[in-house]
Amino acid sequence: MTSFDIPLRGPAGEPVDLRRTLASHGTASLPPMLLDEVAGTLEVTVPVPGGRPRTVHIGAGRPGRARVEVRGRAPGGRAIASLTETLRRILNLEEDLSGFYAVAATDPELAWVTTGAGRMVHAPTVFEDVVKTVCTTNCSWSLTTKMVTALVEHLGEPAAGALAEGWRGRAFPTPEAMAQADPTFYRDVARAGYRGPYLRSLAQMVADGTVDLEALREPALPDEDVEERLLALPGLGPYAAAHVMLTLGRYGRLILDSWTRPTYARLRRSRRAVSDAGIARRFRRYGPHAGLAFWCYLTRDWVEEG
DNA sequence: CGTCCAGGTCTAC
DNA sequence: GGTAGACCTGGACGC
Numbered sequence: 001m002t003s004f005d006i007p008l009r010g011p012a013g014e015p016v017d018l019r020r021t022l023a024s025h026g027t028a029s030l031p032p033m034l035l036d037e038v039a040g041t042l043e044v045t046v047p048v049p050g051g052r053p054r055t056v057h058i059g060a061g062r063p064g065r066a067r068v069e070v071r072g073r074a075p076g077g078r079a080i081a082s083l084t085e086t087l088r089r090i091l092n093l094e095e096d097l098s099g100f101y102a103v104a105a106t107d108p109e110l111a112w113v114t115t116g117a118g119r120m121v122h123a124p125t126v127f128e129d130v131v132k133t134v135c136t137t138n139c140s141w142s143l144t145t146k147m148v149t150a151l152v153e154h155l156g157e158p159a160a161g162a163l164a165e166g167w168r169g170r171a172f173p174t175p176e177a178m179a180q181a182d183p184t185f186y187r188d189v190a191r192a193g194y195r196g197p198y199l200r201s202l203a204q205m206v207a208d209g210t211v212d213l214e215a216l217r218e219p220a221l222p223d224e225d226v227e228e229r230l231l232a233l234p235g236l237g238p239y240a241a242a243h244v245m246l247t248l249g250r251y252g253r254l255i256l257d258s259w260t261r262p263t264y265a266r267l268r269r270s271r272r273a274v275s276d277a278g279i280a281r282r283f284r285r286y287g288p289h290a291g292l293a294f295w296c297y298l299t300r301d302w303v304e305e306g
Numbered sequence: 307c308g309t310c311c312a313g314g315t316c317t318a319c
Numbered sequence: 320g321g322t323a324g325a326c327c328t329g330g331a332c333g334c
Binding site for chain 2: 026133136137138139140141143144194195198234235236237238239240243255257258259260261
Binding site: 138139140142143146147187191192193194195196 | 325326327328329330
């Protein structure tokens with residue numbers, strides 16, 4: 001078993017709470033990720049350029065470090081370098097959260113985040129986050145899980161030494177694999193319903209280069225441009241665009257949906273429904289981090305305070 | 307059984 | 320530009 005460490009520090013030296021990062025978002029429990037909330041560990045199968053995907057297990061290491069174990073035969077140096085880069089992206093370690101923490105430190109209700117919260121799990125590719133987001137729209141979480149599981153199980157490439165059955169040990173499907181899948185697969189196996197054609201044409205557009213989703217990670221791009229490009233994609237509306245932007249480190253927009261609105265009202269102990277404008281006002285002080293502050297506010301109890 | 311609706315989006319006015 | 324209606328699926332409900 002090959003293993004290595006990843007230092008848990010942000011670019012400005014910010015602390016990183018691994019447990020809170022892993023439990024930051026529901027997508028960390030969608031295939032090909034497998035979250036163990038009790039243990040505070042994450043198993044995930046990720047692509048490795050020039051080779052088969054690899055399955056890795058992430059958990060706490062020595063203080064201030066994450067421990068990564070690579071399943072299967074020993075990876076070479078190049079594979080380890082690639083895995084390290086991919087995992088740093090999954091844990092969102094490249095993002096400087098010091099500005100967010102500076103504001104939160106002055107906010108009694110959110111000062112707790114400064115010990116390392118607010119770093120959300122990302123998929124290895126923007127494509128994967130976009131597809132998963134489309135699979136969350138207008139349906140129950142169980143259906144979202146069903147759709148994503150089918151995509152990984154039937155279209156994902158198996159990792160080196162993976163089991164032959166089930167989704168475990170398979171990477172998220174490439175755009176090419178999803179574009180080549182028959183429409184009946186989306187309907188009869190993935191049970192994606194009307195989302196099927198959206199997912200397939202989305203994959204087609206990425207596969208043939210019509211759209212470049214990875215380019216949306218470019219920090220120099222204004223939020224407005226990113227939002228416009230996302231809204232132009234099939235199946236992505238205001239909610240989905242804001243959600244994907246959350247995974248791109250663009251937190252200007254708040255995620256306002258049928259879960260976040262009532263959850264906010266409940267945590268506020270507000271008897272009446274809180275207006276969207278009221279929510280926006282509460283988090284305006286966070287400026288470009290407003291959406292992140294809102295998300296942290298909503299998910300504080302996802303991890304036991306310790 | 308039928309209706310409603312979930313971490314909405316698209317099309318047609 | 321803003322607003323109805325339709326839309327796949329599958330649980331949760333009320334009758």
